[in-house]
Amino acid sequence: MLLSLLAAAVASSTNVDCATAVPAFMASYAADLQAGNRAAIAGRYSAGGAYSLGYEAKSFDSAAAIARRYTGAEWQKPDAFAWQALSVEQLGPGACLATGGFRWTQGAGSMDFAYTAVLRAEPAGLRILLEHENPLPKK
Template identity: 60%
Template sequence: MLIVLIAAGLAANQATSKLVDCGSDATEFMRAYASDLSRGDRGAVAARYSALGAYSLGFTPKSRDSFDAIGKRYASPEWQKPDKFAWQDLSYEQISPDTCLVVGGFSWTAGSRTAQMAYTAVLRVENNNLRIILEHENMLAGSPAQK
């Protein structure tokens, strides 16, 4: 009986001790991320990724890039801020007490072209802040970049 009570107490404690609330914390993270992208704040964008690096999928084969490599990518002249950026229909799922799944899309306008993209990210708490550990971006099927 004591073991059952201890197990029930541990289960109740785990259920109430979330390190992150994906409904509010991840929503705020993504709002601020959009602001960083829109402003072209390269350092702030790079700082949103895990210090341990992150997986990237989508336009190229899967890669795991170090934090330094991610910083260099955003510092590069090849990366240009969008003229207009907006998340679209993001959904948030709690996948563990410290990890959130974000699924949805975004529009990225550069010049006269707007790309409609599918988006998936896994965010994990690191030093009391959410950080990206995986990001997947793909052009939506049937929605090529438009003029």
């Protein structure tokens, strides 16, 4: 399943320079998270939907389901958000891999997470096709 997902991402007909595009995408993604810009966050995912891993079993969610996740009462914006040690790889002409982590701060508590995303170039720009988040143990 992951191989077919990567093949679909790599098959994108739009060229993208991941070394430049991914850091810009991730910086604006962090700004949207911290601002609580729900519509912009939901719009960062592929128009055809995206895979989600971590927390629960793998799922594929439609763009509408992703929008509901971020506009629903359960999702709360962080008080602070920061990417940590992101690495970027070019998977193909229109596909990128981002790996690293992030720190999510809400109230007096912070949590560190491992993070992986496959991003695909779409007509609207880079979009998340797969996102994997795992909380890291407290140090």
